[in-house]
Amino acid sequence: xxxxxxxxxxxxxxxxxxxxxxxxxxxxxxxxxxxxxxxxxxxxxxxxxxxxxxxxxxxxxxxxxxxxxxxxxxxxxxxxxxxxxxxxxxxxxxxxxxxxxxxxxxxxxxxxxxx
Numbered sequence: 001x002x003x004x005x006x007x008x009x010x011x012x013x014x015x016x017x018x019x020x021x022x023x024x025x026x027x028x029x030x031x032x033x034x035x036x037x038x039x040x041x042x043x044x045x046x047x048x049x050x051x052x053x054x055x056x057x058x059x060x061x062x063x064x065x066x067x068x069x070x071x072x073x074x075x076x077x078x079x080x081x082x083x084x085x086x087x088x089x090x091x092x093x094x095x096x097x098x099x100x101x102x103x104x105x106x107x108x109x110x111x112x113x114x115x
Contacts, residue, residue, distance in 0.1 A: 046107055
């Protein structure tokens with residue numbers, strides 16, 4: 001299911017911008033690949049996390065990039081400090097804008113603004 005999400009998100013981004021993108025699957029937060037984060041510091045980075053925004057990959061990435069000049073980093077995660085109701089995952093993702101399509105649209109808006 002996870003791979004299908006990224007494949008559909010990747011296809012949407014490629015179709016929308018006719019550009020390829022690099023994907024790093026940070027299945028575990030530790031050890032964090034600081035070298036990879038720095039390698040892409042000159043490009044926009046989008047972090048998609050299936051949990052609260054704080055304390056995850058976004059936080060580790062922000063910490064790794066803090067000492068260097070870098071492009072913007074955008075986070076897509078569940079809303080912090082809000083109780084997410086129980087229910088069917090697909091419905092919750094739809095309601096909270098966490099589907100591949102919704103995230104691709106948000107990324108499209110960000111990319112359009114920077115062109």
